[in-house]
Amino acid sequence: MIITVSGKSKEVQDNLTVAQLIAEEQVETPEYVTVSVNDTFVESGAFKSTKLHDGDTVEFLYFMGGGR
């Protein structure tokens, strides 16, 4: 199936979960990333149980703490 990850189209295996995508994408500090799928936040406790579907749009939002 084809999903859009961080704005880029990507072919992934069917029934891929959010947790598996996080591992595949080598997301930095995966415990603290905020994920939205199709304009809805996915709670971190649901990463393993949330399956992605063809056409889904996934965004990773990262903590960025610097400023000074």
Next chain:
Amino acid sequence: MALTNQQLERYSRHIILKGIGSRGQKKLLAAKVLIIGAGGLGAPAAMYLAAAGVGTIGIADADEVDLSNLQRQIIHSTGDVGKPKVQSAKETMQAINPDVNVITHHTFVSAGNILDLIKDYDFILDGTDNFPAKFLINDACVLAEKPFSHAGIIRFQGQLMTYVPGQGPCYRCVFKQPPPKDAVPTCSQAGVVGAMGGVIGSLQAMEAIKYITGAGDLLVGHLLTYDALKMEFRKIKLPWNGGHLHPEITGLVDYEQKECGGI
């Protein structure tokens, strides 16, 4: 209040702009903006807001200028090392534009003082370097119904979002709660390119100017991310259901954590 001849000349590039004009310039001169953190983000933001003629600029920071600040905090110069950052920032802003009334707050923001600090300002810029302060600023602005600009920078990356009460999600809606200390790399551990503060801090100043003048659309309901290595800006739409996506904020918390302390 009519603009003086000197002001007409100083702000001529604003005044000829359709989105600002003399009406917008008068709004800027009457506006009060608070910048929390006189560092990598706060420095360029403060300089552009001073140059733009924002009439009252508050600047809050407890630190003194350190030699390691000068790689990015362009409001401070070599001769300012050791001076309170708020003092150095004030001198630079007033040298740029004597129209501006600069109010210095030589203090750390805390749950005990932040509501009093922000109450007289129209717009707040978060230029802090740690998550407890970012969440505190968010929560205080939500409680006091103040608009603010969040930003963060690290390495070659930056992010930005604007909160306007009732118009979109806040920082806590997206990020829930501060990560544990040292769980997420900070600028002192990971480094940051000085110009990153210039890019993102200038965007914060831009949001303040747009909010005050009413020009264009604010970065509400979106997170703007900037990856300098890929030279890629992305404007990511944030989920929102018309309210806050977290339990109600009933009070303010001083989270125990300190990142990038003193730099």
